[in-house]
Amino acid sequence: MKDTLNKLRDESHNYAKSKGFYDNEPRNFGELIALIHSEVSEALEADRRGDINMVGEEFADILIRVFDAAGYYNIDLDYHVKRKMDINKNRPYKHGKKY
Secondary structure (H helix, E strand, O other), X not given: OOOHHHHHHHHHHHHHHHOOOOXXXXXXXXXXXXXXXXXXXXXXXXXXXXXXXXXXHHHHHHHHHHHHHHHHOOOOHHHHHHHHHHHHHOOOOHHHHOX
């Protein structure tokens, strides 16, 4: 399973490049984050309509946008996700009752 996220990162980013989304580099970090946010908003709207299949599709779009942005910035997602999950294992219940 090692490097699974990084493979998806590379595939998503290379696909976006092949479709012209990086013809005008450099890309703006805020724009890439806004694109992720727009997919999150679309998932919320699909849930409000009660369309769980569309929620799944929007979740996929969120991941693809994250993979693409991580590819652009060459972020090692396998490392960071594993590291963050290890950190989260040791957090207190509900992280200090924030939620």
